[in-house]
Amino acid sequence: MNIAIIGAGYVGLVTGACFAELGVKVVCVDNDTDKIKALNKLKIPIYEPGLEDLIKRNFRQGRISFTSDIDRAVARSQVIFIAIGTPPKDNGEADLTGIEKVATAIARSMTDYRLIVEKSTVPVETGSWVKHTIEINKKKKVSFDVASNPEFLREGRAIHDFMHPDRIVLGVESKKAEQLLRELYGRIDGPILMTDIKSAELIKHASNSFLALKISYINAVAKVCELAGADIEQVAEGMGMDKRVGRAFLDAGIGFGGFCLPKDLDAFITISRKLGYDFGLLKEVKKINEFQKEDFIRRVESRLWNIKDKTIGVLGLAFKPDTDDMRFAPSIDIIQILQRHGAVIKAYDPKAASRAKKIFKGVKFCRNAYEAAKNSHCLIVLTEWQEFKELDFKKIKRLLKHPLIFDGRNMFSPEAMEGLGFKYVSVGR
Ligand SMILES: NC(=O)c1ccc[n+]([C@@H]2O[C@H](COP(=O)([O-])OP(=O)(O)OC[C@H]3O[C@@H](n4cnc5c(N)ncnc54)[C@H](O)[C@@H]3O)[C@@H](O)[C@H]2O)c1
Numbered sequence: 001m002n003i004a005i006i007g008a009g010y011v012g013l014v015t016g017a018c019f020a021e022l023g024v025k026v027v028c029v030d031n032d033t034d035k036i037k038a039l040n041k042l043k044i045p046i047y048e049p050g051l052e053d054l055i056k057r058n059f060r061q062g063r064i065s066f067t068s069d070i071d072r073a074v075a076r077s078q079v080i081f082i083a084i085g086t087p088p089k090d091n092g093e094a095d096l097t098g099i100e101k102v103a104t105a106i107a108r109s110m111t112d113y114r115l116i117v118e119k120s121t122v123p124v125e126t127g128s129w130v131k132h133t134i135e136i137n138k139k140k141k142v143s144f145d146v147a148s149n150p151e152f153l154r155e156g157r158a159i160h161d162f163m164h165p166d167r168i169v170l171g172v173e174s175k176k177a178e179q180l181l182r183e184l185y186g187r188i189d190g191p192i193l194m195t196d197i198k199s200a201e202l203i204k205h206a207s208n209s210f211l212a213l214k215i216s217y218i219n220a221v222a223k224v225c226e227l228a229g230a231d232i233e234q235v236a237e238g239m240g241m242d243k244r245v246g247r248a249f250l251d252a253g254i255g256f257g258g259f260c261l262p263k264d265l266d267a268f269i270t271i272s273r274k275l276g277y278d279f280g281l282l283k284e285v286k287k288i289n290e291f292q293k294e295d296f297i298r299r300v301e302s303r304l305w306n307i308k309d310k311t312i313g314v315l316g317l318a319f320k321p322d323t324d325d326m327r328f329a330p331s332i333d334i335i336q337i338l339q340r341h342g343a344v345i346k347a348y349d350p351k352a353a354s355r356a357k358k359i360f361k362g363v364k365f366c367r368n369a370y371e372a373a374k375n376s377h378c379l380i381v382l383t384e385w386q387e388f389k390e391l392d393f394k395k396i397k398r399l400l401k402h403p404l405i406f407d408g409r410n411m412f413s414p415e416a417m418e419g420l421g422f423k424y425v426s427v428g429r
Pocket residue numbers: 006007008009010011012029030031032035083084085086098101102119120121122151152153154155259260
C-alpha cells in the first residue's frame with residue numbers, strides 16, 4: 001500500500017518511519033522545504049530515540065521518501081494522513097487553518113478515490129469540516145472518505161508506543177475506510193477500537209485532559225502532604241496500587257508541559273464551552289498546573305532571600321526526559337520569571353539546548369551538570385533525565401556555592417540528599 005503523511009514532525013516522522021518498517025511505501029510531505037532538504041540528506045530534525053536508524057534503513061531500502069510536493073504525494077497514495085501541528089490560538093482554541101489548507105490541497109490533487117485520515121489532534125467536528133472542504137474544492141468527480149485516527153504516542157518512547165499501542169482508535173463512516181485502515185493497522189500488535197469520527201476525535205481530547213487532571217490531582221495532594229507533613233511518594237504509591245487508580249501520571253512536580261497536554265486541555269475547555277458546557281473541572285486542572293510553577297519559584301525565593309544577582313544552575317530544560325522538545329516546557333516560565341527577578345541562569349540539558357537557545361535570552365548554556373553547578377548559589381532540577389541520577393553529588397556539593405537543591409521532579413531521596421549534606425527541597429514531601 002502507498003500512503004502519504006502530511007506534516008513531518010514528531011508524529012508524522014514516527015508514523016511514516018514505523019509504517020515503512022512494516023512494509024508500507026510512505027511519502028512524508030512538509031511545507032518546510034529546509035526540513036525536507038535535510039531529511040533527504042538523512043539529517044533528522046528531531047531527537048527521538050531509535051528514529052534516526054529507522055528512517056535511514058527504510059530510506060535506503062526505498063520505503064520512505066520526503067517531499068514538499070503535496071500534489072505528487074496525493075497522486076501516488078491511497079491513504080493520506082494529516083499530521084500537521086494544531087497549535088493553540090490566544091483564546092485557547094486549536095488553530096485549524098493549516099488543516100483547512102492541507103484539505104484544500106488534497107482536494108485539488110485527487111484523481112481517484114482517497115482516504116483522508118486526521119492524525120493531528122483536532123476538535124470534535126473537524127472531520128465534518130475536512131469533508132466539506134474537500135467536497136467544495138475537489139476538481140474531479142472522485143469519491144473519498146474522511147477518517148479520524150488520533151495518535152497517542154509519547155515523545156521519548158514514540159516508536160515503542162506506535163508499534164505496541166494500548167489501543168488503535170479508528171473513527172470511520174464507511175466500510176471502505178474501515179477496510180483500508182484495518183489493512184494498514186493489521187500489521188501492528190494492538191487492539192483496534194472502531195468508532196464514529198466524532199467519538200474518535202473526542203477520545204483524544206478527553207484522554208489528554210484526563211492525564212492532565214491526574215497530574216494536577218496529585219500535585220494538589222502533594223500540597224496537602226506538605227502542609228500535613230506526609231510524603232507524596234508514599235501516598236502516590238499507595239493510591240497507584242489500586243488498579244482502578246493506577247500509578248501512571250501520579251508523579252508530583254512542577255506540572256505538565258509539552259505540545260500536547262496544555263494545548264489539548266485548553267482546546268477541550270473551549271470545545272466544551274462552544275458546545276454549551278462549562279468544563280469547570282478542567283479550568284481548575286489548568287489553575288493547579290500554573291500554581292505548581294509559581295509555588296516552586298516561591299520556594300526558591302524563600303530560601304535564597306534576594307534572587308537578584310544570584311546564580312542559579314538549572315538541570316533539565318526539555319518538557320520531559322528523552323526528548324529535545326521545548327514546546328510549553330515548564331522550564332520556560334520558571335527560568336524567565338527567575339530572570340525577571342534578577343537571577344543569573346546557567347543551564348544544562350542533554351538534548352534540548354539547541355532548541356532552548358532559540359527561546360532564552362541571557363542564559364549561559366553549559367556542557368554538563370557540573371558546569372551548571374559551578375559557583376551557583378543553588379541547583380534546580382526541572383527535567384528528570386536519567387543521567388542526573390548518576391551524577392557525582394559529592395562533586396556537585398564542592399562546586400556549588402551553597403549545598404542547596406530544589407528538585408522540581410522528585411528525582412532523589414530526601415534522606416540520601418540530606419545525608420550528603422544538601423539542603424534538599426522537593427515537592428510534597
Ligand atoms: N508530539 C506529540 O507527542 C503528539 C502526540 C500525539 C498527537 N500529537 C498531535 O499531532 C499533531 C502534530 O504534532 P507534532 O508534535 O508532530 O508537530 P510538529 O510541529 O513536530 O510537526 C508538524 C509538522 O507539520 C508541518 N506543517 C505545518 N503546516 C503544514 C502544511 N500546511 N503542509 C505541510 N506541512 C505542514 C510543519 O512544518 C511540521 O514539520 C498535533 O496536532 C499534535 O497535537 C502530537
